[in-house]
Amino acid sequence: MKRGIDDLALFGGPAAFPEPLYVGRPSTGDRSRFLERLNRALDDMWLTNGTLVREFEDRVAETAGVRNCVATCNATAALQLLYLAAGLSGEVVMPSMTYVATAHAARMAGLTPVFRDIDPATGCLDPREAEAAVTPRTAGVVGVHLWGRPAPVAELEEIGARHGLRVLFDAAHALGCTYRGRRVGGFGDAEVFSFHATKVVNSFEGGAVVTDDDGLAGHLRSLRTFGSGPGGRIERAGTNAKMTEAAAAMGLTSLEAFGEVVPHNRENHALYRAELRGVDGISIVPFDEAETSNHQYVIARIDEAGAGLHRDLLMRVLKAENVVAQRYFSPACHQVEPYRSERPVELPHTERLAEQVLALPTGPAVDAADVRRICEIVRCATASGRQVTDRERRSADPVPEVSVRR
Ligand SMILES: Cc1ncc(COP(=O)(O)O)c(C=O)c1O
CATH class of the missing domain: 3.90.1150.10 (Aspartate Aminotransferase, domain 1)
Structure with missing residues (x-):
């Protein structure tokens, strides 16, 4: 006492x-299910570019109610690839009340983050502040679903439409959350989940971009895998930001819990x-x-x-x-x-x-x-x-x- x-x-x-x-102690789910999956990968000698990642992508897309999920090694890489795949250059308006990864990923993609204030009632980006920051240099607006509380999606999408801007969401905290009754995942041009060990669903480290835009998803898949296209042909500059089979085994097991x-x-x-x-x-x-x-x-x-x-x-x-x-x-x-x-x-x-x-x-x-x-x-x-x-x-x-x- x-x-x-x-x-x-x-x-x-x-x-x-x-x-x-x-x-955020990790939610690891049923260990025997995880080991079963890991053993399968080891038995098949298939540790990357395999079926577990594809299955995890399907489950995440299903959970978020979107057509495409592109899993990555972490959400910071997913954000960085998204900024690149969305073709942004110049400035992106975002809240400062977020983990620094939201901003750093933009910066690493050659963009300038422009921070604007939050609505004190929600902690999320104030749309009036965001719109006031739009200039001819602005390429996009990034909403963050802070602590799983949805950003002002409709207002940010309207600002995007009015000014011809990409609208992206950092949904690192928001798997399974809703905005006006609709699941987070399908808003704006794309959203990004994190599956870091401390998140409600984890894949040790991991992230994913989810989007209903098939073209954007294809571009992201290419950027994630050395810029490769159909048949492994290299079509553009890219990086290696793939999720491993072991990570997907944990992601699937954690998602079950x-x-x-x-x-x-x-x-x-x-x-x-x-x-x-x-x-x-x-x-x-x-x-x-x-x-x-x-x-x-x-x-x-x-x-x-x-x-x-x-x-x-x-x-x-x-x-x-x-x-x-x-x-x-x-x-x-x-x-x-x-x-x-x-x-x-x-x-x-x-x-x-x-x-x-x-x-x-x-x-x-x-x-x-x-x-x-x-x-x-x-x-x-x-x-x-x-x-x-x-x-x-x-x-x-x-x-x-x-x-x-x-
Ligand atoms: C809001 C937000 N965005 C992005 C990230 C980056 O996620 P990751 O650790 O998977 O790269 C985090 C991580 O905690 C986060 O809280």
């Missing part, structure tokens, strides 16, 4: 958890909300009940004025208890290099959110008892937030570190 601040591990109390709890993981995540999210309701300065970002979500992230906002302690200090309090929370996403893209130096911009809503945001552990490895204990720590720390802040300031002791895995 954490009754007062002396019980907090940061100040010498016993840690609440013997082992670290993470955001998806149906069980989502309700578990939903329950965790509801419990966090119930346990932290009414706690000053702490709010759990809600999901839109009218939409379907994968609930893979539990996002807390910590308002220092109400909680008495800053988000970073709460993160350290939790870390000392072996609860490894993550700042998704802080700093925001425009606050890191090279963007910070090259194109300084002020984005007040993004900066405020980046200052407050904290993703709390959830997923199949986190159960209701874990959530209750985590919330007990948060309640204890915030009940005496100012004392925690003062004591931490005075303390000469180094904070116990817990290794962070990604």
Whole structure:
């Protein structure tokens, strides 16, 4: 029990958890199914360019309700190839409140990311901001379905149509989520999923572009495989961004577990909300009940004025208890290099959110008892937030570190 601040591990109390709890422990599904698939690949001596990747692509396309899925070694490569295949040059407008991969992939494809502010109510790109950034140099707009909450799809598609721009979506967080009742995957020109180990469906590392545009999908397949076309003939410059058979074996197995993981995540999210309701300065970002979500992230906002302690200090309090929370996403893209130096911009809503945001552990490895204990720590720390802040300031002791895995 954490009754007062002396019980907090940061100040010498016993840690609440013997082992670290993470955001996004991998959902690996049924191990025997995975090994069966891996054994098949090994028996066939077929480790890449094989049937497992094709099967995974079919399952992902089915899940997203789209015609084409092009699986890749990770989502960053998928984004980069998409920017190239979409034929973009010049500037792309995007939110800064995203993982830096959204921007870096554009940059690596020779584009200039132009960051615009979010709608503070959703955390996603504000369409009015996006449209105000359109110039003759603009080639595309990128929406990000932040934490699985859909970007303003209709508005961004309208902006794209009005100005003749490509509209792309970074759907790294949004497999299985809906926008106005339609599954994420079929919006804009194309969308990109991530199957990184921490995602709700993982293939160790992996990503995919999904699109209903057959021509774009063909171009992406070619770029992914050294620029090859029918019969392996080289038709253009390309790279090697293929997904391996082993990765697809995990992807298929993890996808089979998806149906069980989502309700578990939903329950965790509801419990966090119930346990932290009414706690000053702490709010759990809600999901839109009218939409379907994968609930893979539990996002807390910590308002220092109400909680008495800053988000970073709460993160350290939790870390000392072996609860490894993550700042998704802080700093925001425009606050890191090279963007910070090259194109300084002020984005007040993004900066405020980046200052407050904290993703709390959830997923199949986190159960209701874990959530209750985590919330007990948060309640204890915030009940005496100012004392925690003062004591931490005075303390000469180094904070116990817990290794962070990604
Ligand atoms: C919003 C967003 N976009 C892109 C990526 C990149 O994904 P990957 O790690 O598969 O390259 C991530 C990864 O976490 C992400 O959160």
